[in-house]
Amino acid sequence: MAQQSPARRKPPGSQDDIDAWMRRRNDHVQGAGEAEAAGRKAWVTAIRTGEHLPAAHPSEVRALGRHALEALQTSRPIVRPMPIQEPNPAESMIPFVGPAWAFAADMQNRRYRHAAVDAVGAAIDAPFANALVKGGRRIAEDTAFFRPKTKPWLDDASYAWRHVRDWMGEAKILEKGQHGHHALIPQNGWGKRVPNAIKNQPLNIKGMPDPVTHGRLHHRMGNLPRFNAPQRYLHGTPGWWKAAHASAAGHAATAAMVHRKRSR
Amino acid sequence: MMLPPFHFPVLSIRCSVVPGAVPGEEHIDHFKNYWDLTHCRARDLENHALVGMLLFDSAGRCWRIESVQDLGIDATFWGWLFRMIGADSLLHRISCEFVEKGPVPLEALRERVCAAIAGNPDQWRDDEAIAGEDGPPQDEWEMLAALQDKVRQAQSVPQIITVLFDEGAA
DSSP states (O other): OOOOOOOOOOOTTSTTOHHHHHHHHHHHHHHHHHHHHHHHHHHHHHHHHTOOOSOOSGGGHHHHHHHHHHHHHHSOOOOOOOOOOOOOHHHHTSTTHHHHHHHHHHHHTTOHHHHHHHHHHHHHHHHHHHHHHHHHHHHHHTOSSOOOSSOTTTOGGGGOHHHHHHHHHHTTSSOTTOOEEEOSSOSSGGGGGSOHHHHSSGGGEEEOSSHHHHHHTTSOBTTBOOOOHHHHHHHHSOHHHHHHHHHHHHHHHHHHHHHHHHHO | OOOOOOOSSEEEEEEOOSTTOOTTOEEEEEEOSHHHHTEEEHHHHHTTOSTTOEEEOTTSEEEEEEEEEEEEEOOOHHHHHHIIIIISOOEEEEEEEEEEEEEOOHHHHHHHHHHHHHHOGGGTOOHHHHHTTTSSOOOHHHHHHHHHHHHHHOOSHHHHHHHHHSOSOO
16 A cells, blocks of 8 residues: 655745735735725826826726836935015015015026016115125124214214214224215205214215315316216215115016016 | 313324324324213224323313223113114223323424324315315315414414314313
8 A cells, every 4th residue: 555645844935835825915905905096096086187097998997006006106205395485575675685586486487587687686786785784794893873972962063074084084984095075965065954963974975086086076177077967976976875776776677577477 | 090180171182093094193182071081982992092192181281191991881781772772882981090291381282283283184184175065176285274373373272172173162
């Protein structure tokens, strides 16, 4: 009688291992459920949006979902930058920051023509922003305003030009021998009705490159004629004043553009 | 702190501390009372502007400041806040050591002041008058000479101060 051979057990991990087979089957069933759910979701979304799907029949939704899940697992998360809101009218008036902000917003929204205008506005604004920074630095250094040692608000004689010119030299606003021109409020003429405490301040004083240039603001000097109005504006007004004018013009242009944009 | 018995106003002459100043370039100022003499700006302390200053009082006596001691910022909290927001510069209380130099004749003082004016025209120049803002342009040196003439005609220290600063106790 032939001897009955004992039942041979398969090594673990082989195809015939019942536990591994059950585990694979459970994973397959669960994955199929997830794939079918994802496929159905994509199918319903496509019906709403009219998106084209590579599934012609409802029976293909499981394959479709499996593809969608695989794509989801392999794709990297998309990091989107925070959208830049357009500045409101008040924000757009901030020197340099306003136009630069509008430039960034327009670039993000691919409105390149508007962005170019904003860039020009920011460039025009830069000198005024620089003047503001310089003014802040002078305030910190206590050289922005002349203030006499005693009775500052009562004694206008304490603000006489002799005191102020001397102080401006010590504060390094005017160099030794340099003429200071009363730019916006004259020292004489109608400026005589303005208190010294207002007109004899660094904001109103423009350092002259030489006495001849100072003289030509008021008279002809020898063979050199008196400056005409644009030349007087160029040579006889402080840098911050010209920068403020340029900034105002830039902001007016930007405001007009924004108005046109909103009225469309 | 004992202060000399000054007769105010007091005329002062010190070396100029303007950047680029040459030796011998002098700055003229005046003090109206003891408070003025015991307070100064932080910049004056940094520049040691007061050391070596000559003081000429209204009685014709002269002192020299030998040393200056900083006694700190002179302000209450509210005073400090008020000054910081723009009413005035922060002032320091100071204690000076004065050395009496003896009486100075008025004639000598007038010439000393005239020499100081000539040595530091920046302090006395009226830029707009020279440029002709209000009338024909004036000559800088003629204006300085006119100022020196007025100083030479002054009969007292307060009058000199009035001529120089258009104020004082004359």
